[in-house]
Each structure stands twice: as C-alpha cells, then as structure tokens.
Amino acid sequence: MATSALISQVNIATLNTAQQLPSVRGATEGIRIKAAPANTATVWIKDDNTVSATTGWPLAAGQELSLATQQTSKLWVYGAANDKVSIVSVGN
Numbered sequence: 001m002a003t004s005a006l007i008s009q010v011n012i013a014t015l016n017t018a019q020q021l022p023s024v025r026g027a028t029e030g031i032r033i034k035a036a037p038a039n040t041a042t043v044w045i046k047d048d049n050t051v052s053a054t055t056g057w058p059l060a061a062g063q064e065l066s067l068a069t070q071q072t073s074k075l076w077v078y079g080a081a082n083d084k085v086s087i088v089s090v091g092n
Contacts (some may be wrong), residue, residue: 008072008087015081018049023073028091031072036066036084043079051078059085066090 007024019034035043039061044057056078057065069075077085 006087008065010077010085010087012043012077012079012081012083012085016053018051018076018078020049021072021075021077021085021087023071024087026091028070028088028089029091030066030068030070031090032064032090033059033065033075033092034086035059035061037062039080039083041080041083043077043083046072046076046078046090049076049085051076052091053078058079064088 006059007026008022012023033045042058042060044051044058059065072087
C-alpha cells in the first residue's frame with residue numbers, strides 16, 4: 001500500500017499570476033496537490049506557465065488532484081494572493 005507525506009506547502013504570492021511550484025523530493029509514485037480548505041478562490045494547476053482562470057485543472061477549496069509525476073517544478077499554479085496548495089508525496 002502506498003504511503004503519503006506532506007512535502008511542501010506553497011503560498012500563492014501574487015493575484016492572478018502564474019507561479020512555478022518548487023522542486024521537491026520524496027515522491028516515488030506521484031504527487032497529490034491539494035487546495036487549502038480556507039482558500040478564497042479556485043486555484044488552477046497546469047504543466048506550463050500559461051495557466052490561467054480558463055486553462056488548467058481547477059481546484060476549489062479543499063479539492064485535490066493526483067498526478068503520476070515526481071517533477072513538481074514542471075507544474076504551475078494560478079489563483080488568489082495568499083491562497084495555498086499543499087504538495088503531498090505518494091510512494092511506498
């Protein structure tokens with residue numbers, strides 16, 4: 001059975017500006033990205049810096065997205081300033 005561990009929390013620094021996710025270690029089977037329950041707006045995740053409120057995967061507050069990747073730095077987030085996403089590793 002795969003285990004999970006929080007490996008990073010990212011604060012969206014600027015309203016409606018694409019922000020690259022940091023490179024993190026510890027994900028052997030993939031990652032989950034979770035929008036914080038207290039977020040004030042939908043956050044958007046995409047695999048390039050063209051992410052916007054009309055492109056990418058939308059995550060409402062508390063929702064999460066599972067991806068079969070270990071390269072978090074190839075993902076970008078877009079949303080309201082001070083909203084947050086957590087990166088959780090999936091591995092064994």
